[in-house]
Amino acid sequence: MTPALIGIDWGTTHRRAYLLDARGHLLAEASDAQGMLACQGRFRPALDSLLQEWPEAGADVPVLMSGMVGAATGWQEARYLDAGTPLVQLAQQLVAVRDAPPGRRWAIVPGYCIRDAGGRVDVMRGEETQLLGALTLGHGDGWYVLPGTHSKWVRVDGGRVSALRTYMTGELFALLTQHGTLASVAGGAAPDALEAFAQGLTAAGGAALSHALFTCRARVVSGDMPALHARSYLSGLLIGAEWCDALRAPEPLRHVSLIGSAQLANSYAVAAKHHGCDVTVLDPREIYLAALNALGNPSR
Amino acid sequence: MTPALIGIDWGTTHRRAYLLDARGHLLAEASDAQGMLACQGRFRPALDSLLQEWPEAGADVPVLMSGMVGAATGWQEARYLDAGTPLVQLAQQLVAVRDAPPGRRWAIVPGYCIRDAGGRVDVMRGEETQLLGALTLGHGDGWYVLPGTHSKWVRVDGGRVSALRTYMTGELFALLTQHGTLASVAGGAAPDALEAFAQGLTAAGGAALSHALFTCRARVVSGDMPALHARSYLSGLLIGAEWCDALRAPEPLRHVSLIGSAQLANSYAVAAKHHGCDVTVLDPREIYLAALNALGNPSR
Numbered sequence: 001m002t003p004a005l006i007g008i009d010w011g012t013t014h015r016r017a018y019l020l021d022a023r024g025h026l027l028a029e030a031s032d033a034q035g036m037l038a039c040q041g042r043f044r045p046a047l048d049s050l051l052q053e054w055p056e057a058g059a060d061v062p063v064l065m066s067g068m069v070g071a072a073t074g075w076q077e078a079r080y081l082d083a084g085t086p087l088v089q090l091a092q093q094l095v096a097v098r099d100a101p102p103g104r105r106w107a108i109v110p111g112y113c114i115r116d117a118g119g120r121v122d123v124m125r126g127e128e129t130q131l132l133g134a135l136t137l138g139h140g141d142g143w144y145v146l147p148g149t150h151s152k153w154v155r156v157d158g159g160r161v162s163a164l165r166t167y168m169t170g171e172l173f174a175l176l177t178q179h180g181t182l183a184s185v186a187g188g189a190a191p192d193a194l195e196a197f198a199q200g201l202t203a204a205g206g207a208a209l210s211h212a213l214f215t216c217r218a219r220v221v222s223g224d225m226p227a228l229h230a231r232s233y234l235s236g237l238l239i240g241a242e243w244c245d246a247l248r249a250p251e252p253l254r255h256v257s258l259i260g261s262a263q264l265a266n267s268y269a270v271a272a273k274h275h276g277c278d279v280t281v282l283d284p285r286e287i288y289l290a291a292l293n294a295l296g297n298p299s300r
Numbered sequence: 301m302t303p304a305l306i307g308i309d310w311g312t313t314h315r316r317a318y319l320l321d322a323r324g325h326l327l328a329e330a331s332d333a334q335g336m337l338a339c340q341g342r343f344r345p346a347l348d349s350l351l352q353e354w355p356e357a358g359a360d361v362p363v364l365m366s367g368m369v370g371a372a373t374g375w376q377e378a379r380y381l382d383a384g385t386p387l388v389q390l391a392q393q394l395v396a397v398r399d400a401p402p403g404r405r406w407a408i409v410p411g412y413c414i415r416d417a418g419g420r421v422d423v424m425r426g427e428e429t430q431l432l433g434a435l436t437l438g439h440g441d442g443w444y445v446l447p448g449t450h451s452k453w454v455r456v457d458g459g460r461v462s463a464l465r466t467y468m469t470g471e472l473f474a475l476l477t478q479h480g481t482l483a484s485v486a487g488g489a490a491p492d493a494l495e496a497f498a499q500g501l502t503a504a505g506g507a508a509l510s511h512a513l514f515t516c517r518a519r520v521v522s523g524d525m526p527a528l529h530a531r532s533y534l535s536g537l538l539i540g541a542e543w544c545d546a547l548r549a550p551e552p553l554r555h556v557s558l559i560g561s562a563q564l565a566n567s568y569a570v571a572a573k574h575h576g577c578d579v580t581v582l583d584p585r586e587i588y589l590a591a592l593n594a595l596g597n598p599s600r
Binding site: 012071072073080113118120121122123150165166167168169171174175179180181184203204206207208211213215217218221222224238241244245 | 312371372373380413418420421422423449450465466467468469471472474475476479480481484503504506507508509510511513514515517518519521522524538541542544545
C-alpha cells in the first residue's frame with residue numbers, strides 16, 4: 001500500500017494522474033483540465049499542486065509523464081524516437097526533467113516521429129505509452145486505432161511502430177459544429193442517428209473530405225436529411241474518411257485494436273463492422289496503468 | 301445617366317451593391333459587412349439603409365438580390381431551381397419579395413440544387429448569377445471554378461448546370477488557422493511560399509484530407525518544414541484536394557474558367573498549371589454586372 005509511482009497522462013487540454021504502489025496496484029487517481037494549454041508554460045507549479053493532493057507520496061516517489069508535456073511547446077522537449085526503437089524499450093528512453101528538485105525522479109516519456117517509404121512524416125506523443133501498455137498486456141502486432149481529437153492509426157510490427165497516420169477527426173468535428181457554417185445545421189445536442197452515421201461512413205470515400213463535409217449542409221437545406229441527423233452524418237463522414245484510407249492499403253484490413261473511451265470505441269466499432277473488419281476494444285485506463293508498471297519497473 | 305437597376309450580391313458575411321443606368325452602365329457601387337449573419341433577420345432595414353445612400357434612385361428602380369439573402373435562413377426563401385432550368389432563364393425565375401413596399405419591384409434570384417447520378421445533392425446561391433454573367437459575356441460550356449469560403453466547381457453543358465461540387469476550402473482554412481491546434485503553426489501572417497504551396501498540392505491526393513491537414517503540423521514539429529511555410533502548405537493541401545477530385549473524373553480536365561478575386565484566382569491558376577490544366581480568369585465584378593443587365597433587361 002506504499003506509494004511507489006505516479007504517472008501522468010498530460011495532454012493538450014487535460015491531464016489524468018495515477019498513484020500506484022510497488023506491486024502496480026492503483027491507490028488513487030485524479031484528472032483535471034490543467035492540460036498543456038491551460039498551464040501556459042507553468043508546468044512546475046501545476047505538478048506541485050497535483051502532488052500536494054497526495055501527501056502520502058513522498059519526495060522519493062518517481063513521476064512519469066507522457067503526452068504533450070514533452071512537446072517543444074510543453075514543459076521540456078523530449079525528442080521524438082524513430083521507428084528503430086521498439087516500444088518495449090521506452091523505459092530506457094525516459095527523459096529526466098531538468099528543473100526537478102534535487103533528488104526527485106521526474107521523467108518524460110518521448111513520443112515517436114515516423115516516416116513512411118515516401119518520406120512523409122507523422123508524429124505522436126502519449127499514444128506510445130498506450131501502445132506499450134497494450135503490448136505489456138499481451139496484445140501483439142497489428143493495427144491499433146486511438147480515436148480522439150487527433151485519431152491515430154498505428155501499425156505495430158515486431159513490437160516496433162511501422163506505420164503512423166494521424167487524422168484531425170475530433171478537432172474538425174469540434175471546429176465545424178462550434179464555429180462556421182455547419183454549426184447552424186449540426187450544432188447543438190442531437191440524439192445518435194445510426195442510419196445517418198452509416199450514410200456518412202458510405203459518403204466519406206466518394207470525394208475530397210472538404211466536399212463531403214459540405215454535403216452535410218446541402219442535404220439539410222435541400223430537405224434530403226433532417227437537421228437532427230446532421231451531427232451523426234458528420235461524425236460518420238469524419239470517421240469514415242479514416243477507414244477509407246485504411247482500406248486503400250494493398251493488404252486487406254481484417255482486424256484493429258481500439259483504444260478509446262467507450263463512446264468513441266462504439267462509433268469506431270460500428271465503422272469497423274460497416275467495412276467488414278473485426279475489432280478488439282481495449283480499455284485506455286487499464287492499458288495506461290499496465291504501461292506505467294512497465295515503465296516504472298522495467299525489470300519486472 | 302438615370303438610375304434604372306440596383307443589384308445586390310448579398311452573401312453570408314458581406315454584400316456588394318451596384319447601381320446601373322438603363323444602358324447597363326455602372327453609376328455607383330457600395331460594399332459593406334451587412335451580410336446575412338450580421339443582419340440577424342432584419343433585412344428590410346438593412347436594404348433601406350443601403351437605398352438611402354442612393355437618393356437618386358427613385359422608388360421605381362427595381363432591386364435584384366442574389367446569394368444567401370434567398371436562403372431559408374435569409375430574408376425570404378427563394379426555392380432552389382433544378383438542373384432542368386437553363387441559366388439564361390433565370391430572369392423568368394425571379395422571386396418577388398413579399399414584404400416590399402407597394403409598387404416596389406424587389407426580387408431575389410433563386411439558387412440551384414443539383415443531384416448527381418448517384419442522388420448526391422449539392423446547392424449554390426449567388427454563383428448562378430455569376431455563371432449567367434459569364435454566359436452573357438460569351439463564355440460557353442465547360443468547368444467553372446468559383447473559389448472562396450465555399451469553393452464551387454460547376455459544370456455547364458448546353459447552358460445548364462450539369463454538375464456541382466462545393467468544397468469548404470476557405471472556411472476550413474480560416475477555422476484551422478484561427479482556432480485549434482494548427483493555429484500555433486499556421487496562424488499569423490506569413491509570406492507566400494510557392495514551394496510549400498506546391499508541396500501541399502502534391503500531398504493533397506495521397507490520403508484523407510483530415511490526415512493531410514495534420515501533416516502540416518507534423519512537418520513543422522519534426523523540423524521538415526519551417527513554420528513560416530505552414531500557411532502556404534495548408535492552402536496547397538486544401539486547394540489541391542479540389543483538383544484531385546476533379547482529376548479523378550473519367551474525362552480529362554483540360555480547361556477551367558476561374559471566377560474569383562485576383563489573389564484566389566492566382567492560387568488556383570498555380571494549381572491548374574501544376575496539374576497541366578489551362579485557365580481563363582474572369583473578373584467577378586464584370587461578370588456580375590453582365591448578369592444584372594441580363595436579369596434586369598431580359599429582352600435586350
